[in-house]
Every structure is written in structure tokens, then in C-alpha cells.
Amino acid sequence: MPEPLTLKASRRAFLGLAAGGAALAASGQGARAERTRTSARIVILGAGAGGTAMANRLAARLEGATITLLDARRQHWYQPGFTLIAAGLKPASYAISRTAEWLPEGVEWIPEHAAGLDPVAQRVTTTGGRVLAYDYLIVASGLTLDWEGIEGFSLDLVGHDGVSAHYAGPEYAELSWRELDRFTDRGGVGLFGRPATEIKCAGAPLKMAFLAEDIARRKGNRERVQLTYHAQNQTLFGLPIVHHRLRQLFDERGIEARYDHVLKALDAQRRVATYATPAGDVTTGYDFINVIPPQRAPGVIREAGLGWTDRWLDQGWIEVDPATLRHRRYPAIFGLGDIAGVPKGKTAASVKWHLPVVEDHLVSELAGREGTETFNGYTACPMITRIGRAMLIEFDYTDNLTPSFPGIIAPLEELWISWLMKEIALKPTYNAMLRGRA
Amino acid sequence: MKDLSFATLIAVWEEMFGRGVFWALVAIAALITGLYLHVLFRDRALSLRKFLWAQLSMPVGAAGAVWFVLAITASRLSDMGGPIDWLVLAGIALVGAVGFAILVYVVQSLVRGPQDE
Structure with missing residues (x-):
């Protein structure tokens, strides 16, 4: 890089x-x-x-x-x-x-x-x-995804009682969709968040919150769902400028952000999640939860x-x-x-x-x-903010934004072209x- | 391979469509373009009547291309978020329009023959 x-x-x-x-005009590849x-x-x-x-x-x-x-x-x-x-x-x-x-x-x-x-x-x-x-x-x-790092959680809970965990693999991601689909049909409280360890694709937990909001809105059920995102520290994203943009979008979409909340336990039967916070443990009831475990x-x-x-x-x-x-x-x-x-x-x-x-x-x-x-x-993160739009966020060690197409694809704007990249060009x-x- | 090269784009397109389908599409596009040149040379003139029909069919090609891209990408027109999005969409419409017009011209020429004026 x-x-x-x-x-x-x-x-x-x-x-x-x-x-x-247009890029075709670029030079041929050297041997x-x-x-x-x-x-x-x-x-x-x-x-x-x-x-x-x-x-x-x-x-x-x-x-x-x-x-x-x-x-x-x-x-x-x-x-x-x-x-x-x-x-x-x-x-x-x-x-x-x-x-x-x-x-x-x-x-x-x-x-x-x-x-x-x-x-x-x-x-x-x-x-x-x-x-x-x-x-x-x-x-x-x-x-390694440390599922045992969340007390009371196991992968066989995924796909029932509002539990989703799409990091676990393609089949679990599909089970997670069934729960999200049910939740956005019926309404209730949806919880999102990320662990305190380093994680792969730090944008993915946020994307799920945005997508849940969009899907509920498309179904005409936005008023029936309450969405809360739990950040592991005082920011939604490691880059300050991106954090502020996401906070603004969360405000616009009515997604509540709670800071310094790390998921530590799940009671799937009672549908209660426990978060570790600087002020001690906090419990919250839910109808849907997206679980992302510590990673090591x-x-x-x-x-x-x-x-x-x-x-x-x-x-x-x-x-x-x-x-x-x-x-x-x-x-x-x-x-x-x-x-x-x-x-x-x-x-x-x-x-x-x-x-x-x-x-x-x-x-x-x-x-x-x-x-x-x-x-x-x-690194690059096509931050999906709704189906059909994303922000193409690219950055480096120095926390600088490093847009690939400066002046053409704005990194902090929700754009269709950024969605196109995620949807068809990336794979x-x-x-x-x-x-x-x- | 650290530069944006033609070979990289070919590699990505092959992955996107599958190698067979991609090159089949390239072959079809080349064939239609070749047939277009063929009928132009054969007729030694651009038939204005056929050209009119080709032009009239352009909006169909444009709309079809836009509809297709939106459909395969789970997108809607309301997802257009900035100037670059509209430019890309316009580009897609333009490609659809021109491609379809050429196709219509070629089909007319092949079906009706040169003495159609």
C-alpha cells in the first residue's frame, strides 16, 4: 500500500x-x-x-x-x-x-x-x-471468533428468538436474515454493536443497524422498531471524521447510539442482553439482537x-x-x-x-x-447506509481519508456508485x- | 499487478460474468458491430428510413439498460445520491441506447435488405 x-x-x-x-483507456499490463x-x-x-x-x-x-x-x-x-x-x-x-x-x-x-x-x-x-x-x-x-466470550451464547441459538450472528458463516448469515425479516415484520427492540477487541470489517456491525432501519422503513414498519447501536468505546468508528458522519446519519435515521457498551452475556430465553459499561453492567431486553463476538x-x-x-x-x-x-x-x-x-x-x-x-x-x-x-x-469499507447506497470510506495508518477517486466519489456521501461497487464489482x-x- | 490495467479489468469481467459468458457477450457485441459495418458497406449509404427507426428505438434501449442495471443491483432511481450517480446512470442509458439502435438498424437491413428506401 x-x-x-x-x-x-x-x-x-x-x-x-x-x-x-472509461478506465479501459488505461495502459496495458506489463509482462x-x-x-x-x-x-x-x-x-x-x-x-x-x-x-x-x-x-x-x-x-x-x-x-x-x-x-x-x-x-x-x-x-x-x-x-x-x-x-x-x-x-x-x-x-x-x-x-x-x-x-x-x-x-x-x-x-x-x-x-x-x-x-x-x-x-x-x-x-x-x-x-x-x-x-x-x-x-x-x-x-x-x-x-478466531470467540463465541464463548459471550456468556450464555451459542451458535445453535442463531435463527431463533431474535438471535442473529452473521459473522459465523454463510448459513448463519442466512439464518440471521430470517430473524431480521421477522423482526422488521413484527417490530420491537433491535440491538446492534461490536466487541471491544479488534474485529474484521469494523463497518459490518454498523451496516447491519443501517440495513435493519432501511428494511423496516421499506416494509412501512419503521415506527414499530426501535434500534440501538452499542459502541465499544466513545466512537462509532476509529476515524474521527467518519465517526461524526455516522453519528449524524444515526441521528437522521433515528438509530440510538450508546457508547462504552460491550455485550458480555445473553439470556436467550428471556431475551435480555447484558452489557459491560464503565458504570457497571447494564441489561436490556430485545426482540432482535445481532451478536458479534470478541476476535482473537x-x-x-x-x-x-x-x-x-x-x-x-x-x-x-x-x-x-x-x-x-x-x-x-x-x-x-x-x-x-x-x-x-x-x-x-x-x-x-x-x-x-x-x-x-x-x-x-x-x-x-x-x-x-x-x-x-x-x-x-x-483499508476500504463500503459502508452500506441503506439498500442502494453506501459511503466508500478508504483510509490509512495516519487516519487520513484516501479516496481512490478524489473529487468524483466523495467518501462521506451516500452514493449509488459506492453501492454498485459493493454489490457487483467487489466479488x-x-x-x-x-x-x-x- | 498494482496498476489499473486492461488485463485486470478483463480478469474482473471474466469473474463477473463467468469466462464463457463474458467472451460470448464480447463476441456478440463484435458480431453486431461487424454486421453494422457490413450492411453500411453493402448498401454504400446510411438508410435514413432505417436510421429513423433506429433513433426512435433509442429510448427503449436506454430505458431497458437502466431498468436492467437497477434490477440486478437491488437499486431504485431514488438511490441516486450525487452527480456521479446521475452521470453513471446517463452513461448506462447512453450505452443501452446506442447499442440497441445499432441492433435495430442491423436487423432492419438484414431482414428488409438494401432496397428499402
């Missing part, structure tokens, strides 16, 4: 589809760099957005490398689609594909999880007992001692250089995607900008050079990214 000129161009590549065919010969053993943990795309990129750039991808999940999930599923706009199948269909030739996929990781001996042990020695390890494991690094990663030792101690994000994404204590290890301990962005858009950085530093080193690419914290762009083509 390097700076100005190339960066702007690449953001356009990611988001530019809906902007139309791929020549393949680098190497006998390096590279292990990639995780076949999500980051791991899959990296496997494709490395397979295209390297000749003779042993590339092994470790992930037990046979389904690949297009996670940016979960919000659309939870709003009844897409079926669960929209977000589901097969892990195998994205993997290139020449990469060995072991359908197991990592059971152990020794960063000193440079070895990964799989759940099936295989030991994989590596020269380079790319940790793209994603994160997977146990194997935390036990391996890869995490920062002075921050995120309860979460375990790995200690990478914010610019190069290389581990600060174990240079053979890179962090890619949600697991990276950087202060911004656990999104697919961030993955898109992590990829060339990690690829550059790894391939350059194998070719006897030093990598030059850097990540500037870029194809994501898929092209998985194949290493974007």
Missing part, C-alpha cells in the same frame, strides 16, 4: 469496475516478471483470501519452490458477502465456493489444520501428525509466541513490521490478512494491499535483492485477487 501514484492506480484497480469502461528459480520450502497457513491469493502469486513467480498450503476447510467463504446475505439480498450460496477450485498447479494443499508451530526450529506440525519444515512461513490463518488469533499462533508482547495481549495478533508485514523477531515469517498485528484494517481490501508487499519481500530475497514495497495501512475483483490476477 505504498504511496501516491502507484497506490492510487492500484486502488482504482480494486474498486474501479463500477466506475465504468510478469521472469520467474525466480529457488528450492525454498514455503508453507502458507490458511487458504482464505490471503493464503489462496499468495499461493497463486508465488506459484506464478517462483520456479522450483515447494509451496505447501495448510487449511482443513474445504469451503472457501467470500466474507464480504455475509452482510448482503444477512440483509436478504443474496442466498448463502453466494459466499460459498470450494477451496480446491482456487488453487494453482504446483501447490500442495494439505486439508488439515496446524496443530503446532515452532518458529525457532522453523517447523509446522499438522493435525494429522505431519511435520513440515519451512524456509519461509506465511501466516494467513485469519482469526487462533490458539496455535498464540501458543507459538508470535504475538506482540506489549499490545493486544488478550488477542495475540502477530508482531509484524507495519510497513513490510515481516515478523519482527522471526524474519522467516510474514503475516498476511487478519492475523497481522497492524493498527488498521482486517478486511479483504487490506489483504489486497498486503499481497504485493509480502510477495515482493519474499521473492526479492529469494532473488538476492531487497524488497521495496511497503504497506501504508490502507469479481475478490475472485480475480484469489487467482492472483488483481
Whole structure:
């Protein structure tokens, strides 16, 4: 996510589809760099957005490398689609594909999880007992949703009695939609919010509140629903300017915001939620609740001692250089995607900008050079504010807005074009990214 | 691949429609354009009568394109939020209008033949 000129161009590549065919005038693509010969053993943990795309990129750039991808999940999930599923706009199948269909030739996929990781001996042990020695390890494991972090909650509650939890997966997102549909038919109290840990797509909890409001309005039931959003601190969004814009929109839409409220327990039978606040616990009754749990690094990663030792101690994000994404204590290890301990962005858009950085530093080193690419914290959030409109919010480590189309697509305006990007351009762009083509 | 390149856009379009459908659409568009040029060269003139019908059909093409895009994106005209939205919508209408007009002209030329004036 390097700076100005190339960066702007690449953001356009990611988001530019809906902007139309004018972009066709842009220059043709240069030929791929020549393949680098190497006998390096590279292990990639995780076949999500980051791991899959990296496997494709490395397979295209390297000749003779042993590339092994470790992930037990046979389904690949297009996670940016979960919000659309939870709003009844897409079926669960929209977000589901097969892990195998994205993997290139020449990469060995072991359908197991990592059971152990020794960063000193440079070895990964799989759940099936295989030991994989590596020269380079790319940790793209994603994160763990800590459902047990909410007392009284379990996933089998989803889809009944007003409980929704679309982060849990495509099927749960569809169950969540059924509850939202019922709620906006009947009316009542709807609760939204986010956990206090870092989370993937910090916009998603807010989007659900906006979508619930819009869906109730479309059904003519807006007067019958009362909507409350619970922020984990004093802001709705990490960027001050975006926080104020969201607060304004919440005011306009009649969505109440409560600050310093973190969901800690759920009594599904009585339909009561308990929030931790600085003044002590607060309970609230509900007819509908969207549950988003605390999020942490997977146990194997935390036990391996890869995490920062002075921050995120309860979460375990790995200690990478914010610019190069290389581990600060174990240079053979890179962090890619949600697991990276950087202060911004656990999104697919961030993955898109992590990829060339990690690829550059790894391939350059194998070719006897030093990598030059850097990540500037870029992330993007198409903040859906109603069906048919979104705000295309992009920003970096410095909390600056970094619009891809300055003067054309205003980041804090609710626009149809921003919705178009989310609705039709993002998934194809994501898929092209998985194949290493974007 | 860090720049917006033609290859990136092709890759994304292939993902959007599926590789087969995308290239089939490109082929159909190329075929209709080719047929248009063919009838122009064959007739050695632009038939004003056919051109009138083609022009009259433009609003149909424009409305059809707008309707199609709104339908597949769960959107409504009331979702237009700023100038860029109207410009994009106008672009979609224009593409629909011109594309449909060419199609109408070509179909007339092929069905009725050149001696239609």
C-alpha cells in the first residue's frame, strides 16, 4: 500500500469496475516478471483470501519452490458477502465456493489444520501428525471468533428468538436474515454493536443497524422498531471524521447510539442482553439482537509466541513490521490478512494491499535483492447506509481519508456508485485477487 | 499487478460474468458491430428510413439498460445520491441506447435488405 501514484492506480484497480469502461483507456499490463528459480520450502497457513491469493502469486513467480498450503476447510467463504446475505439480498450460496477450485498447479494443499508451530526450529506440525519444515512461513490463518466470550451464547441459538450472528458463516448469515425479516415484520427492540477487541470489517456491525432501519422503513414498519447501536468505546468508528458522519446519519435515521457498551452475556430465553459499561453492567431486553463476538488469533499462533508482547495481549495478533508485514523477531515469517498485528484494517481490501508487499519481500530475497514495497495501512469499507447506497470510506495508518477517486466519489456521501461497487464489482475483483490476477 | 490495467479489468469481467459468458457477450457485441459495418458497406449509404427507426428505438434501449442495471443491483432511481450517480446512470442509458439502435438498424437491413428506401 505504498504511496501516491502507484497506490492510487492500484486502488482504482480494486474498486474501479463500477466506475465504468472509461478506465479501459488505461495502459496495458506489463509482462510478469521472469520467474525466480529457488528450492525454498514455503508453507502458507490458511487458504482464505490471503493464503489462496499468495499461493497463486508465488506459484506464478517462483520456479522450483515447494509451496505447501495448510487449511482443513474445504469451503472457501467470500466474507464480504455475509452482510448482503444477512440483509436478504443474496442466498448463502453466494459466499460459498470450494477451496480446491482456487488453487494453482504446483501447490500442495494439505486439508488439515496446524496443530503446532515452532518458529525457532522453523517447523509446522499438522493435525494429522505431519511435520513440515519451512524456509519461509506465511501466516494467513485469519482469526478466531470467540463465541464463548459471550456468556450464555451459542451458535445453535442463531435463527431463533431474535438471535442473529452473521459473522459465523454463510448459513448463519442466512439464518440471521430470517430473524431480521421477522423482526422488521413484527417490530420491537433491535440491538446492534461490536466487541471491544479488534474485529474484521469494523463497518459490518454498523451496516447491519443501517440495513435493519432501511428494511423496516421499506416494509412501512419503521415506527414499530426501535434500534440501538452499542459502541465499544466513545466512537462509532476509529476515524474521527467518519465517526461524526455516522453519528449524524444515526441521528437522521433515528438509530440510538450508546457508547462504552460491550455485550458480555445473553439470556436467550428471556431475551435480555447484558452489557459491560464503565458504570457497571447494564441489561436490556430485545426482540432482535445481532451478536458479534470478541476476535482473537487462533490458539496455535498464540501458543507459538508470535504475538506482540506489549499490545493486544488478550488477542495475540502477530508482531509484524507495519510497513513490510515481516515478523519482527522471526524474519522467516510474514503475516498476511487478519492475523497481522497492524493498527488498521482486517478486511479483504487490506489483504489486497498486503499481497504485493509480502510477495515482493519474499521473492526479492529469494532473488538476492531487497524488497521495496511497503504497506501504508490502507483499508476500504463500503459502508452500506441503506439498500442502494453506501459511503466508500478508504483510509490509512495516519487516519487520513484516501479516496481512490478524489473529487468524483466523495467518501462521506451516500452514493449509488459506492453501492454498485459493493454489490457487483467487489466479488469479481475478490475472485480475480484469489487467482492472483488483481 | 498494482496498476489499473486492461488485463485486470478483463480478469474482473471474466469473474463477473463467468469466462464463457463474458467472451460470448464480447463476441456478440463484435458480431453486431461487424454486421453494422457490413450492411453500411453493402448498401454504400446510411438508410435514413432505417436510421429513423433506429433513433426512435433509442429510448427503449436506454430505458431497458437502466431498468436492467437497477434490477440486478437491488437499486431504485431514488438511490441516486450525487452527480456521479446521475452521470453513471446517463452513461448506462447512453450505452443501452446506442447499442440497441445499432441492433435495430442491423436487423432492419438484414431482414428488409438494401432496397428499402
